[in-house]
Amino acid sequence: MLLLGLMHAFPCHPLTLFVNGVACKNPNQVTVDDFSFSGLDKPGNTSNKLGSAVNLVNVEKLPGLNTFGISLARIDYAPYGLNPPHTHPRATEVLVVLEGSLYVGFVTTANKLFAKVLNKGDSFVFPIGLIHFQYNYGTTNAVAFAGLSSQNPGVIRVADALFGTKPPISDDVLMKALMVDQNTVDYIQSQFQ
Numbered sequence: 001m002l003l004l005g006l007m008h009a010f011p012c013h014p015l016t017l018f019v020n021g022v023a024c025k026n027p028n029q030v031t032v033d034d035f036s037f038s039g040l041d042k043p044g045n046t047s048n049k050l051g052s053a054v055n056l057v058n059v060e061k062l063p064g065l066n067t068f069g070i071s072l073a074r075i076d077y078a079p080y081g082l083n084p085p086h087t088h089p090r091a092t093e094v095l096v097v098l099e100g101s102l103y104v105g106f107v108t109t110a111n112k113l114f115a116k117v118l119n120k121g122d123s124f125v126f127p128i129g130l131i132h133f134q135y136n137y138g139t140t141n142a143v144a145f146a147g148l149s150s151q152n153p154g155v156i157r158v159a160d161a162l163f164g165t166k167p168p169i170s171d172d173v174l175m176k177a178l179m180v181d182q183n184t185v186d187y188i189q190s191q192f193q
């Protein structure tokens with residue numbers, strides 16, 4: 001955990017603390033509202049290219065999570081909506097399907113795929129740091145909730161991290177890494193502008 005914390009540390013002003021958290025409030029100023037968040041009954045807006053929406057309730061939205069190593073998310077999927085391959089550098093995730101069916105999976109460090117179809121009431125674990133996805137292959141909306149083992153899990157989307165960076169990663173790097181030609185790289189990059 002210490003190593004992971006260092007790997008994902010952000011540069012801070014030298015006089016600030018180096019912790020994956022936020023400053024603690026004065027206990028006398030804490031109220032019950034610091035421990036509460038509302039709105040998870042509302043579907044996210046899935047009118048986007050991916051057909052999915054994640055409402056991650058981390059320590060920024062629910063201050064009472066601070067220092068407790070836990071957070072939660074609601075994920076909505078339109079028919080054929082995808083929560084695309086991504087990883088949480090600081091959290092294992094456990095997901096439960098409340099509506100619909102999802103094809104979900106993760107990939108190990110040995111590039112082995114563990115994937116299956118989940119139906120309403122089924123749950124699944126995505127181990128910390130591993131690339132994972134959920135795809136609604138059905139013709140109805142799907143809804144899942146997830147618990148994550150960090151107050152600030154972080155998210156890295158694979159495609160965005162390769163093709164949606166600012167500035168862009170050089171074509172030479174992407175051509176060689178993906179074994180494709182420049183037109184293919186440029187085309188994919190154009191989809192992430």
Ligand SMILES: *[C@@H]1O[C@H](CO)[C@@H](O)[C@H](O)[C@H]1NC(C)=O
Binds near residue numbers: 045046
């Ligand atoms: C959902 O997002 C789309 C695309 O950004 C937008 O046009 C639409 O107004 C949004 N719908 C709602 C209900 O907010």
